[in-house]
Amino acid sequence: MKSKARAINLTGSGILLAAFSDVLAYWSKTPNFTINLTLFNRLPLHPQVNHIVGDFTSLTLLEVDNSIVATFVERAQRLQARLWEDLDHRYVSGVEVQRELRRQRGTYQAMGVVFTSTLGFSDMAQQDWLVNQLGEMVYSITQTPQVWLDHQVREEEGALLFNWDAIEELFPANLLDDMFSSYCNYLQQLATDQKIWMEKYPTLLPPQQLEVIQKLNQVNQLKTVTSEQTLDGLFVQQVKQRGASLAAIAPELCLTYEQLYQHAVKLGHQLRSLGATTGTHIAVVMNKGWEQIVAVLGVLMAGCTYIPIDPGLPQQRQWSLLTQAQIQLVVTQEALYQSLSWPEEIECVYVEYNPHIGVQRTLERLHQSGDLAYIIYTSGSTGIPKGVMIDHQGAVNTIIDINQRFGVTADDRVLAVSALNFDLSVYDIFGTLAAGGTIVIPTAAKAKDPAHWLSLINGHHVTVWNSVPALMQMLVEYTSAQSTPQHHPLRLALLSGDWIPLNLPQQIKAIWTGIEVVSLGGATEASIWSIYYPIGEVDPNWRSIPYGKPLGNQTMHVLNQWMEPAPVWVPGQIYIGGLGLAQGYWKDDEKTAKHFIRHPLTQERLYKTGDLGRYLPDGNIEFLGREDFQVKINGYRIELGEIEATLMRNSLVNKAVVNAIADSRDRKKIVAYIVPSETQPKLPEAYYPSEKEGIITDPVERIEFKLKQPGLRNLDSTNKGIDLPLDIDEEALTQAYFQRQSYRHFQQQPLELPEFSQFLSCLRQLSLADKPLPKYLYPSAGNLYPVQSYLMIKSERLTGVEAGIYYYCPRQHRLVFISTLTNAEGDNIYGGNQSLVEQAAFSTSD
Structure with a gap:
């Protein structure tokens, strides 16, 4: 290795430092960081200074920036050049620099990784003499305040000796072992393989971790998914098998599969008579009700794409979406048709119930599984909504997987609490109908009322719940407050779309004995869900419920900035691949190209979620939130959700929200807002917050x-x-x-x-x-x-x-x-x- 280093004007220490930096960068969230280097700085202050025995070491801070793509040789040369430049300022030690930073920033900037090399310190004879005088080394340890990891390098009788001294308690289990093993393999390759010196992306992931990740993304082909299946096609299959069974229960009426089918076919004919054909965009502007189910089925049976638009949006927003989606036909309810304003070029069709509806003429199927099924608009970071284009194949893959994985059958009833313009409604409708089950629809005016939900669950024997965690939390709190014991039929709770409070699964299981609670995740851009985690016992040390493993025919990746798999425990960007990926954003090629990419090595099409995650040792992925939800205080990046989770472990805290606020000097501090537990013990007066003073609680005093x-x-x-x-x-x-x-x-x-x-x-x-x-x-x-x-x-x-x-x-x-x-x-x-x-x-x- 030394001869190879000399050939490219690098020192032995420079090679080892570059390799060490590569390993640190690979196991770090960012490739830009600082290392402390030990210098033997015996200054010529006196003619006899070389006769003094003592510690003449000092520290210099070396910036490492591996964000620039380069070969190993180029990275090593750039790092060594930076070191030579920094050594010109060695009279100001790294300790003094850190002290100055503390004075300016008001906080200590920890730089706890140290690299110490004695290579080239003296000639071999002197080095051998020093070692022999001390005897054979059998054990050594260095312990320095504020040092987390100290890498020491020396040469003895022509052999390279190195060790890492670390505070193991600061690191997750086995992380240092994996790093050290990778570093050793890396040095072995540098010593024996000339090609690796010219590689831009060294292979540093331990083989056992690579195997786990590969198994994680071994696509599980669902046998029932074929190129011929569509969302409406799954429903039609069930119509043939159970036409007389209940398909939907609404406050006003109930529809059998046959009745629902005939109303949808009638609407499909009506839409085609108005010029709709394959690929036509048709907006569905409706309040919660049975008409929504007829509308989306009718639109799909006509071979068209449905675009759900919330009727509660301001008129300007509604019209903007209608224009952006190039809508000419709208399916709505009669009351909304009369009350809302519509652009002149829009033609409206409203759904009506006909108790005497006859058998409609069969609609010729014009669409395929690769055609668009729906476009759902999501909020954009720029304020302009993004229209996510999902085809039949992607949505069908997800709902069939969920039904098979969790045993959803014709005996199940699903409470449809999600709005139509939220993609959880896709499963509520099509997942239920694909299984031959029954959709239970809340009253529109009580769609967010937990008392109404509980009444429907009990009255109609609802077995499957599908919502964001906040709605389930509302149901749990309301149900727990009831004075009489409850006996509910819920057997499956699907929770997705947001963080699941760590105490919520146990609260759910305390009410519904034997219920299966499942965390689901993904993105609207990947057909509802892409990852799942069945929640068993919640580990008290968890910061969050694990994100889990990918669903069938889908892949989940945690990649670093070089698009390589991040090691276990190391944060990276979450990417989704597989059958569920959206075709892109409607009429926005720039955003589509930015978020839907090809992996440079595998060429797999991936969606960049913008979320952070990391692999866990058992192969599951942990969701860490979005990077922009983190805050940086005193130089440290802090995940507020982690603090909230810690507060929630305290029995005195019922709910907690943590935020970062800034004072007039823009100095940030963390503030926690808590809702105390109702059963908190009597505490001494000193324990109660002084901020309660001055708050007017007496009604007369308030008036x-x-x-x-x-x-x-x-x-x-x-x-x-x-x-x-x-x-x-x-x-x-x-x-x-x-x-x-x-x-x-x-x-x-x-x-x-x-x-x-x-x-x-x-x-x-x-x-x-x-x-x-x-x-x-x-x-x-x-x-x-x-x-x-x-x-x-x-x-x-x-x-x-x-x-x-x-x-x-x-x-x-x-x-x-x-x-x-x-x-x-x-x-x-x-x-x-x-x-x-x-x-x-x-x-x-x-």
């Missing part, structure tokens, strides 16, 4: 506080002010109190005073006939008093009003002048919104 109206500023009659003109319908303003929406619009021309007055009128007092106290559209928390509103008005931006700081008086609807406006007023106080403020005529603060 007296309101009557005082402390939020209003006391004005002197001599205050200079401007009476604002008011020309507004009081009734309209009253109605606006009950229905509020906010808008933002900037104009280039100066704002007229009447228009400005109307804008501020939303802050006026409102006197309501049946209310003894005035009301406000924007009061304080708890509606105790109006907030004080101040405005910074810019020069020549508001007609007739000079620049300055004003107080707005809601009782008199007037502006009260406070002070003049300086040139620097408002500079850099709005952070990321500063550019928006610069465009506006004025800004407000409360």
Whole structure:
């Protein structure tokens, strides 16, 4: 290895340092980090300095940046060049640098990995003499404060000797062993294989871990999935077998499989008569109800693609989605057809129940499994929704897997609590119908009412629950509060879409004896779900419920930035592959290309979720959340969910939410908000938080506080002010109190005073006939008093009003002048919104 190093102008220590850095980068979340290097810094301060026995070592901090793709030779040369440059500053030790960082940042920056090499320290004779004088080395250990891992290298009789001293308690079990084994193999390859010196991506993953990952993603082919199956086709198969069985139970009516089929076929013919054909996009705009099931089946039977749109969205949002999805046909309910506004080019069809419906003419099948089944719009990080295009094949694969894996049959009944525009509804409808089961549909007005859910579960013998954890938590809390014992038929709970509280599975099992609780995960972009974990006993040391292992015909990968499998315990990006992947985002090739990629080595098509995860030793994947949900405080990245999980382990805590807030100097600190347990023991007075002081809890005192109206500023009659003109319908303003929406619009021309007055009128007092106290559209928390509103008005931006700081008086609807406006007023106080403020005529603060 030394001869190879000399050939490329590298030292032996440089080679080992580069290899060590490669291993550290591979087992780290980031390839950019700092190593402490030990220097033998015997300065020539005295002619006899070489005769002194003592510790002349110091430390230098070396930056390692392996984010740049390069061969091993290039990485080693770049690292050695950086080291030579840093050594020019060795008179300032790494300890002093860390101290200075602490002074500037207010916190200690731990850099706990050390590399110590004595290669080339002296000639071999002197080195042999030192070793022989001390005798044969049989054991050694170094222990240094703030050092987590110390890599020591020396040469003895031509052999390379090295060891790692570490605080093993800081690392997960076997992680250091895997790293050290990989490092040894890496050095062996460098010594014997010339090709590895020119490789850009060294193979460092231990063979046993690679085997586990490969087994994890060995695709389990589902025999029932063929290229011919579609979502509506699965339903039609069940119609032939159980036409008289109940398919859907709604508050108004029940539908058998045959009745549901005939209504769907009738709608399909109607859509085709209006010009719908294969690939036509048809929006389904409906409240929760049996009509939704008829609508999506009818659209699919016509060979079209359904796009669910929530009727509760603002009109502008609805119209935007209709335009973006290129909708010309909408299936809706009669009440919504009458109450909603529709674009002129849209033609609406509404579903009606016909108790005497006859046998409809069979619809010729025009679509295949590779055609689009639905497009669901999800929120985009830019504020523009993304239309996720899912084909029949992907969705069919998922629901058949779930039904087979968890034994969902015709004896099951599923409570459909999810909204149609949320992809859990795809399983509620098509998964249930594919199994020959029955869909139980809540009343639209009570769709989020746990009392209504419990009534339906008991009344209709619901056996399968499918929702986000928060809805199950609501059901558990409501059910637990009932005074009479409950006997429920639930046997399977599918939870997905968010973190599952660690105590929730046990709470579920305490109510439903023998229930199977399953965690499911994935992305809308991968056909509902891609990964599962049956939840048995919850380990008290867990930070979260494991994400699990991939479903059939799907793959899950945790990859580092080089698109290689991350080692066990090491965070990486989660990628999904397999049959469930969406075709992309509707009319957004740029986003599709960014998120749906080809693996550079395997060429497998993958979806980049943007989530972080890591492999566990048993082959399961642990979900770590999104990287942007983490916070960085004092140089450390912190996962807030981990703190929440720790708080929840305390018997005194019922619920916990943790956030990071910043003070006026942008210094962040972690704040936890907790809901105490109802059964907490009596504690000494000192244990209760002092922040409770001053909170008004007595109802009479709250009314007296309101009557005082402390939020209003006391004005002197001599205050200079401007009476604002008011020309507004009081009734309209009253109605606006009950229905509020906010808008933002900037104009280039100066704002007229009447228009400005109307804008501020939303802050006026409102006197309501049946209310003894005035009301406000924007009061304080708890509606105790109006907030004080101040405005910074810019020069020549508001007609007739000079620049300055004003107080707005809601009782008199007037502006009260406070002070003049300086040139620097408002500079850099709005952070990321500063550019928006610069465009506006004025800004407000409360």
